[in-house]
Amino acid sequence: MVLKKDDLRVVCEVWCSFKNLTGKDNHTMDQFLNEYEKKVKALQRTELPSIPEVVMAMQLTDGAGLDKKDNQIVLTVVDYKKKEEMYDQMNQNAKNALRFR
Numbered sequence: 001m002v003l004k005k006d007d008l009r010v011v012c013e014v015w016c017s018f019k020n021l022t023g024k025d026n027h028t029m030d031q032f033l034n035e036y037e038k039k040v041k042a043l044q045r046t047e048l049p050s051i052p053e054v055v056m057a058m059q060l061t062d063g064a065g066l067d068k069k070d071n072q073i074v075l076t077v078v079d080y081k082k083k084e085e086m087y088d089q090m091n092q093n094a095k096n097a098l099r100f101r
Contacts, residue, residue: 007047010046011046011047011048014039014042014043014046014048015043015046015048017039017042018039018040018042018043018059019059021035021036021039021063022063022064022065023063023064023065029064029094029095030095032063032064033060033064033091033094033095036060036063036064036091037091040056040087052083053083053084053085053086053087053088054083054086054087056086056087057078057086057087057089057090057091060087060090060091060094061074061075061090061094064094066094070097073093073097074090074093074094074097075090075093076093077089077093078090078093
């Protein structure tokens, strides 16, 4: 007998999958960012309240496992006054700055 997952269990699984995503040594930054974007979209399809841009941005850099230097490269061009665009800015900066690493 297979039990149907309830909505709360699905939301928990999607959240944990997002929160626990980390860059792996055998993945490029582009692969990590693509996977991260999939997790963000999955979260947006759930019943969770929308996650602030700042949280998604900080989780992106944390999950990517950037060292201090790479983190500074990504953060250098972020306009902190535009908090509603912070995730998109960090995502794009990571793609541009770290593409060939």
